[in-house]
Amino acid sequence: xxxxxxREQGRYHDGHQDGLEPLQPLDVAAxxxxxxxxxxxxxxxxxxxxxxxxxxxxxxxxRDPDCTVVxxxxxxxxxxxxxxxxxxxxxxxxxxxxxxTGALVAHGLIEGAGNLHFKHDPRRSDLDNYRDGxxxxxxxxxxxxxxxxxxxxxxxxxxxxxxxxxxxSSRIHELIGAWLLEHRPGRGILQSAYxxxxxxxxxxxTDSELGLDLALYNRERRRDxxxxxxxxxxxxxxxxxxxxxxxxKLGVFTIGGGVPRNWAQEIGPMVELLHxxxxxxxxxxxxxxxxxxxxxxxxxxxxxxxxxxxxxxSWGKFVPAExxxxxxxxxxxxxxxxxxxxxxxxxxxxxxxxxxxxPTPPVKRGVLWT
Numbered sequence: 001x002x003x004x005x006x007r008e009q010g011r012y013h014d015g016h017q018d019g020l021e022p023l024q025p026l027d028v029a030a031x032x033x034x035x036x037x038x039x040x041x042x043x044x045x046x047x048x049x050x051x052x053x054x055x056x057x058x059x060x061x062x063r064d065p066d067c068t069v070v071x072x073x074x075x076x077x078x079x080x081x082x083x084x085x086x087x088x089x090x091x092x093x094x095x096x097x098x099x100x101t102g103a104l105v106a107h108g109l110i111e112g113a114g115n116l117h118f119k120h121d122p123r124r125s126d127l128d129n130y131r132d133g134x135x136x137x138x139x140x141x142x143x144x145x146x147x148x149x150x151x152x153x154x155x156x157x158x159x160x161x162x163x164x165x166x167x168x169s170s171r172i173h174e175l176i177g178a179w180l181l182e183h184r185p186g187r188g189i190l191q192s193a194y195x196x197x198x199x200x201x202x203x204x205x206t207d208s209e210l211g212l213d214l215a216l217y218n219r220e221r222r223r224d225x226x227x228x229x230x231x232x233x234x235x236x237x238x239x240x241x242x243x244x245x246x247x248x249k250l251g252v253f254t255i256g257g258g259v260p261r262n263w264a265q266e267i268g269p270m271v272e273l274l275h276x277x278x279x280x281x282x283x284x285x286x287x288x289x290x291x292x293x294x295x296x297x298x299x300x301x302x303x304x305x306x307x308x309x310x311x312x313x314s315w316g317k318f319v320p321a322e323x324x325x326x327x328x329x330x331x332x333x334x335x336x337x338x339x340x341x342x343x344x345x346x347x348x349x350x351x352x353x354x355x356x357x358x359p360t361p362p363v364k365r366g367v368l369w370t
Contacts, residue, residue, distance in 0.1 A: 038344035054328040055344045061251035061290035063354040068247035073100040074256035078108035090192040098200045099264040102208025112188015115146040151213040168235035169202040203263040242369040246360045251290030257305025268317040291327040294334045
């Protein structure tokens with residue numbers, strides 16, 4: 001008997017007999033907390049369901065005592081005032097490593113140093129903004145005076161560094177975090193990262209205010225007859241590799257995409273290549289067991305932001321669902337979905353604290369993983 005004959009005789013399935021999960025109307029009046037709202041959204045459709053699923057996966061990776069969580073960040077999230085969301089994730093032990101755009105870190109530094117960002121007045125032209133020292137990012141303004149303060153902070157930090165020390169982005173961020181805690185008491189990403197010993201990598205460091213400030217500083221040193229501060233981005237790569245390979249299990253929580261997303265996920269292919277070339281003694285597949293991505297970009301735009309986790313499986317970057325991999329992807333504006341996901345998980349952790357993370361072997365910057 002063919003499928004059409006079954007339908008004609010009214011032999012329809014009811015969903016339950018095939019193990020399908022029924023959906024439920026979203027009763028916002030019955031939701032007494034953010035967690036309750038997000039859990040209810042998980043039983044709806046479209047972006048609401050994805051947001052609820054993302055909270056479940058984030059909770060799973062945070063609760064897994066073997067999982068080292070990597071937070072990757074791109075987009076204007078700190079200018080968009082999401083900086084304290086990042087700080088909260090660090091402070092609560094939800095992430096152990098951060099990979100970010102340099103710009104996002106720099107604008108977060110500005111916020112953490114006590115400076116302000118402003119709402120753009122659409123009545124003002126961008127030429128007026130330029131003349132008055134207002135740099136527009138979508139609907140928000142970064143003040144040129146803030147960038148000058150960022151440069152002054154970096155100069156104060158570098159003045160205390162041994163000129164012979166080879167720098168990298170994670171080391172510079174570490175130094176700035178320590179300086180801010182001493183000289184600009186307050187809450188910020190780099191302060192939290194320094195206190196919790198969470199390294200902050202910016203693979204495209206030169207594409208940032210801090211990167212340009214370091215270039216200016218070194219040019220001045222050359223002009224004045226002093227050697228420039230050496231900078232080696234491969235110190236970051238090797239340090240991140242060592243951290244990832246020391247981890248018992250890996251999870252990634254991604255906002256947007258771009259260089260941070262891809263750089264963080266290169267650990268899988270890199271380990272395979274190192275082993276194939278006989279450059280490491282122990283073969284160890286370094287794939288992510290967990291993944292959450294919040295990004296509105298579709299895959300057909302061709303950018304790294306649109307790369308799906310299923311596509312990442314083909315590169316050896318993720319454990320497939322068939323082998324226990326757990327992922328969720330939310331096609332939404334991060335400034336809407338991200339706070340909901342984090343707050344929901346925080347409420348769950350407050351009710352039922354997770355077990356402590358299982359210690360990993362100590363890793364030092366500048367020491368190759370073997």
